[in-house]
Amino acid sequence: MSIRRFVCAIAFVLLALQPIHSYATTPTYDAIYVFGDSYCDVGNIFAVTSAAGQPTPPSPPYFHGRFSNGPIWVEHIASSMGLPMVASQLGGTDYAVGGAEVTAPVVTAGGTIPSVPQQVLLYLSQHGGKADPKALYILQGGGNDIINATGGSPQSLGAQIALGIANSELILRLAGAKNFLIPNLVDVSLLPAGRANPNFARQASIATNTSLNQLLAIEQLLQGIRIRRIDVFSLLQSVASDATHYGFTDIVNPCINPITGTVCADPDHTLFWDTFHPTEFGHAFFAVITEAALSQ
Numbered sequence: 546m547s548i549r550r551f552v553c554a555i556a557f558v559l560l561a562l563q564p565i566h567s568y569a570t571t572p573t574y575d576a577i578y579v580f581g582d583s584y585c586d587v588g589n590i591f592a593v594t595s596a597a598g599q600p601t602p603p604s605p606p607y608f609h610g611r612f613s614n615g616p617i618w619v620e621h622i623a624s625s626m627g628l629p630m631v632a633s634q635l636g637g638t639d640y641a642v643g644g645a646e647v648t649a650p651v652v653t654a655g656g657t658i659p660s661v662p663q664q665v666l667l668y669l670s671q672h673g674g675k676a677d678p679k680a681l682y683i684l685q686g687g688g689n690d691i692i693n694a695t696g697g698s699p700q701s702l703g704a705q706i707a708l709g710i711a712n713s714e715l716i717l718r719l720a721g722a723k724n725f726l727i728p729n730l731v732d733v734s735l736l737p738a739g740r741a742n743p744n745f746a747r748q749a750s751i752a753t754n755t756s757l758n759q760l761l762a763i764e765q766l767l768q769g770i771r772i773r774r775i776d777v778f779s780l781l782q783s784v785a786s787d788a789t790h791y792g793f794t795d796i797v798n799p800c801i802n803p804i805t806g807t808v809c810a811d812p813d814h815t816l817f818w819d820t821f822h823p824t825e826f827g828h829a830f831f832a833v834i835t836e837a838a839l840s841q
Contacts, residue, residue: 574681574724576638577623577630580664580713581685583612583643583822585619588632590643594655601643601655606801606808608825612643613818614800614808615825619683621832622839633668638680640664646693647686647709648702661686665713669720676722681839684713687730691749692738692821699745703752706730711760718770726839727761728775729754735781737799737820754778775835784816791830800824 579585591610594601600610608615610632619639623630631637644651644658651658659667661684669676676682687706694702714725733739734747758774765772788796796816800809809815818824823831 574626574628574679576677576680577619577626577628577683578668578677578680579619579630579639579641579683579685580661580668581641581683582645582661582689583641584688585617585639585641585683585685586632586643587611587617587620587630587637587639587641589634589639589641590658592632592634597655599655606806612822613825613828614812616828617825618828618832618835621829622683622835625832625836640668641685644689645686646690647706648690651689651693660709662709662713662716665716669716674720676717676720678721678723680722681724681726682714682717682722683726684710685728686710687750687753688733688736688821691733691746691753692736694745694749699749700752703749703754704756706749706753707756707760710757711764714761714764714772718764718767723770725770725772726775726835727757727772728777728835729757731777731781735785737797737817750778773838775831775838777831780831780834788816792826 583590588610591600591602591604602610602612604610606614611617620630629637630639633640642658642664644653645661645664647661650660650663687710690702690706710727714727717725730750730753732747733750734743739746761772761774764770784791784793784796788794792814793816794811794814798809798815799817799819800812800815801807801819803820812818812824813826815824816827818827
């Protein structure tokens with residue numbers, strides 16, 4: 546059985562875990578706009594750093610500037626709808642930037658990485674302050690905020706992340722956006738990069754999701770506004786509890802050895818490509834579930 550067919554087969558079982566609103570018809574979008582971090586970046590950070598002669602991530606073994614070994618989940622979503630998914634740096638609709646946080650811009654030696662709310666403002670500045678009401682808007686982020694945290698309260702950090710995502714949705718809605726896909730945050734403590742401080746990472750992840758659920762509760766009741774939430778926190782928990790059931794043989798070790806840079810022999814059944822990011826299989830796994838949710 547192919548990876549794609551296998552993931553499709555289990556997707557509908559996993560949908561029982563997802564708190565998704567159902568609608569009678571599948572809406573047709575004329576574009577997909579994406580705001581987030583490396584989990585959604587289809588080449589923005591790569592385009593900028595390549596121009597400076599130091600491409601990030603290195604390609605190969607990374608796939609065409611993605612933080613994985615193949616296409617990522619937002620590309621699968623776009624493809625299923627017959628829509629393009631191109632980095633905004635290359636004239637497209639994906640504004641996500643690898644390394645981005647939600648709570649603040651990230652200053653690096655190569656320049657400043659815009660936060661998720663700043664990505665939203667950049668999009669609006671390029672479109673006359675108006676958001677296309679026929680487009681789908683994907684908002685994602687928070688993992689970098691947690692991994693990069695050097696102290697403080699995980700509950701406070703989670704609340705700040707949630708506020709940044711919720712405010713981004715509000716800004717887009719007030720500008721005319723009507724259709725949103727806002728996944729909750731994975732349990733960051735289950736990522737290889739999150740195991741350095743697992744208690745903090747888990748508490749911050751839970752706090753983010755709790756706060757975001759509260760902040761979006763009223764927004765989800767507004768007439769004419771569709772906010773689909775995908776419960777990736779529970780999804781990853783399910784995979785962690787029974788990896789082989791979902792087609793994974795390794796959900797602990799990253800496929801790329803962080804010391805030697807060598808690639809594992811079976812990335813098609815490994816969950817993590819590196820210490821932070823899923824493999825192509827991991828992305829496809831999430832994409833099929835999301836596609837099923839959007840079809841409701």
